Amino acid sequence: MMSEVLRLENVTKSFKHKIAVNQVSFSIKKGEVTAILGPNGAGKTTTISMILGLLKPTTGDITLFNSQPQELHVRQRIRTMLQQVSVMPGLNVNEILMLIRSYYLEPLPLTDLIHLTGLTEQDLKTRTEKLSGGQKRRLNFALALAGNPELMIFDEPTVGMDITSRHHFWQTINTFANQGKTIIFSTHYLQEANDNAQRILLFKDGSIVADSTPQQIKSRISKKAVSFLTDPDTSLEILYQHPEIEKIFRKNNRVYIYSDHTDRILELLFQTKIGAHDIQIESGNLEEAFSQLTGENKEVI
Amino acid sequence: MNAFRMQCKMEIKRVLRNRYFVFWSLMMPILFYYIFTKVVNTDNLDPATWKAHYLMSMTAFSVMGSSIMTLGIRMVQERTQGWSTFIRLTPLPDPIYFSAQMVGQSIIHILSITIIFLAGAIINKISLTPLEWFLSGLWLLLGSLPFLSIGTLIGLMKKVETAAGVSNVLYMVLAVCGGMWMPLEIMPKTMQSIGHWLPSYHFGSGAWEIVQGGMPSWKNIVILFAYLVVLMILSKYIRRKQEAV
Numbered sequence: 001m002m003s004e005v006l007r008l009e010n011v012t013k014s015f016k017h018k019i020a021v022n023q024v025s026f027s028i029k030k031g032e033v034t035a036i037l038g039p040n041g042a043g044k045t046t047t048i049s050m051i052l053g054l055l056k057p058t059t060g061d062i063t064l065f066n067s068q069p070q071e072l073h074v075r076q077r078i079r080t081m082l083q084q085v086s087v088m089p090g091l092n093v094n095e096i097l098m099l100i101r102s103y104y105l106e107p108l109p110l111t112d113l114i115h116l117t118g119l120t121e122q123d124l125k126t127r128t129e130k131l132s133g134g135q136k137r138r139l140n141f142a143l144a145l146a147g148n149p150e151l152m153i154f155d156e157p158t159v160g161m162d163i164t165s166r167h168h169f170w171q172t173i174n175t176f177a178n179q180g181k182t183i184i185f186s187t188h189y190l191q192e193a194n195d196n197a198q199r200i201l202l203f204k205d206g207s208i209v210a211d212s213t214p215q216q217i218k219s220r221i222s223k224k225a226v227s228f229l230t231d232p233d234t235s236l237e238i239l240y241q242h243p244e245i246e247k248i249f250r251k252n253n254r255v256y257i258y259s260d261h262t263d264r265i266l267e268l269l270f271q272t273k274i275g276a277h278d279i280q281i282e283s284g285n286l287e288e289a290f291s292q293l294t295g296e297n298k299e300v301i
Numbered sequence: 302m303n304a305f306r307m308q309c310k311m312e313i314k315r316v317l318r319n320r321y322f323v324f325w326s327l328m329m330p331i332l333f334y335y336i337f338t339k340v341v342n343t344d345n346l347d348p349a350t351w352k353a354h355y356l357m358s359m360t361a362f363s364v365m366g367s368s369i370m371t372l373g374i375r376m377v378q379e380r381t382q383g384w385s386t387f388i389r390l391t392p393l394p395d396p397i398y399f400s401a402q403m404v405g406q407s408i409i410h411i412l413s414i415t416i417i418f419l420a421g422a423i424i425n426k427i428s429l430t431p432l433e434w435f436l437s438g439l440w441l442l443l444g445s446l447p448f449l450s451i452g453t454l455i456g457l458m459k460k461v462e463t464a465a466g467v468s469n470v471l472y473m474v475l476a477v478c479g480g481m482w483m484p485l486e487i488m489p490k491t492m493q494s495i496g497h498w499l500p501s502y503h504f505g506s507g508a509w510e511i512v513q514g515g516m517p518s519w520k521n522i523v524i525l526f527a528y529l530v531v532l533m534i535l536s537k538y539i540r541r542k543q544e545a546v
Contacts, residue, residue, distance in 0.1 A: 052390055075392035088384050090315030102307040103393045127318075147391070 003030050004066075005151055005182045006051065011060035013046050020046040022206040023060075028184065030150075033177045035193035036186040038203030044186040047203070048155045051184075052080055064151070076105060079149035081140055081157055087128035093139055094124040097146060104147035116172050117142040134165065141169065152176065154185040158192065170196050194218065219260070226265045227256045228276040238272050256282075305397050312405030316371060326367040326413055330359035331420045333482070338425055350513065353429065356421035357437060357508035358481045363413045364441050365475065365501060368448035369455060370468045372406060376456025377464040403449075410445055414438045429512060437511040444504045447525050450532035457539050475501040500528040 007027040013020050021043040028034055036044045049055040050062055053069030064074045088096055094110075101107035113119070117138045123131070131139060137160070144152065152173075158166045173196065177183055187193055193200050194214040202210035202217060210217055230236075232253060239248060239257070244265060247258040255276075259265050262281050269276045316322050338352050379385050388398060418434065421427050429437070451471070458464040476482055478492060479501025485493050496502045503524045507517030 054386065054389070072392045072394060075390065078390075080390055082383060082386065082390075087382065088315070089378065089382075090318045091311060095311060095314070099307055099311045100391065102304045103391045143387070 005030050005064065007063045009061045011050060011057045011062060013050060013055060014058045020206055024208055026201060026208065026211060028182060030182055031180045032199055033183045033197050034199045034201060035197035036184065036201050036203060037188070037190060037193045039188055042203035043206040044203055045155055048153060048186055051153060076147065077149055078151040078153060079144050079147050080153040080155070081144040082155060087131065087136060087139065089129045090127070092125055092127050093119065096128060097142060100143055100146045106148055108145055108148040113142045113145055116145060118168060137161065137165065151182045156186055158187070224260060224262045225256050225258045225282045226262050226279065227254050227282060228269065228279040229254055230275050230277070234274050236274065238274065239268065242268060304393055305401055308398065308401035309404050312402055313408055316405065316409045319371065322367055322371050325370065326363045327416060330363040330417055334359045334421060335424055352425040353427050353512040354509050356418070356427060357512055358505055360414055360417045360441055361505045361508055362476050362481045363417055364410050364445045365448045365504065366472055367409060367413060368445045369452050369472050372449060372452030373455025373468050374461060374464050376453065377458055377461050381461060406449065407442065410442050414441055433511055437508045440507045440511060440517060444507055444525055447500045447528040447532060450529055450536060454532060454536045457536060457543065475499060479505055481505050500525055
């Protein structure tokens, strides 16, 4: 039985003119790696801010380690990396890391921090105001790890990272996940959620529209299709009756058939002899399907 | 406790590395002091009295400057750059953070006072009794409280540029009209009557009295205290209003 780290119960946050988060409930167990996935404006950042105690829910309850988010013993055990890179001017990287480490009861050793984040000797001696964008992000990551937190929360952590740092970041996160740390991150890239999370909370317009493993979400939103050309006068009625077919329609003379089992559809096409030619198998584009699921266009489902 | 000590240490380091602080709070006052006691002739006053008087003016000028400018601008910077949010998310308790800032600021003031007093003693061989040195230093340290609360008010501003501009102007106006650059007595009557209601005048006046063998008047203390109370209420009110949005 795994213990529960985070619980949200009917959490709603409304600002002046809009409801940013609407009746959201979920709980996260120790050791889970969870992605909060959704397009911009879906309520990801608002939800994370509430979990961190930076915003108060309008209604509903949030508990972390069975306590309120603002309590100090909660703060000892969680850490975040905010979207905005924050630095304290006037100190060098080494000093700022020492300062932040002093806040925690069991900080991560400095050598580990350097190793995990890729900070160099030179970086350590540099004043924070003189750091480049990449160095700042490494520092920010180091600051997030400094307290050796049990729960790590990242709001769109890879925005603005190049491919190498992105790769390095996820590698480090996976190391932590393997150590049994609980990790929550938000992203608007389905691929990123798919590659790095065991569980995806899919947000849309402030509500959770799906809560399952990446595989389930993928199979739900990416439909495979077979398309072919045929004489416009040919009746497709014979195909309609078949249970394997989820959806069938014509577009610009081309017939599209959606199904999970494209092989069976091909078999059917040859059996029924409806004059199908120029047959193509289209495996659904994940990103496209995802944007259709969360966007205005609901035609797919 | 470790966190508190570390926080104080880092706060002090940051101030000392701040070029504005070193220039405005240490170099400028000493330079002014040198010019107005050595280079420019001020023969309308008794030289010994003037030298001690002006040393107090310049030290008050320095402490007032770091209270208003260094503190205020830094607060805005920390907020706009997301640092305040960052600190809020650490397990460092707020009271420790604020008290470390206050202790850090006080140590900086003690340092400024010591350096400028030393400079005065060396430049003009000022001789005050140890008690006078101590009391005037203590007065300047405690009297800086209303200016620290001006600093926190400035710190509530949204942009660093505005905060820097406003605090600069305020600092200069307070210094000049409060008689820190030249004694109020030689200024026009209207300036004098305005000056007598400014906290900067009473801040300086307390120290001026001490180096002449007297004590700060009740009026000095009451007016500075009144400013402190009003400014603290004002900043609390504004803070609450900002949070409500």
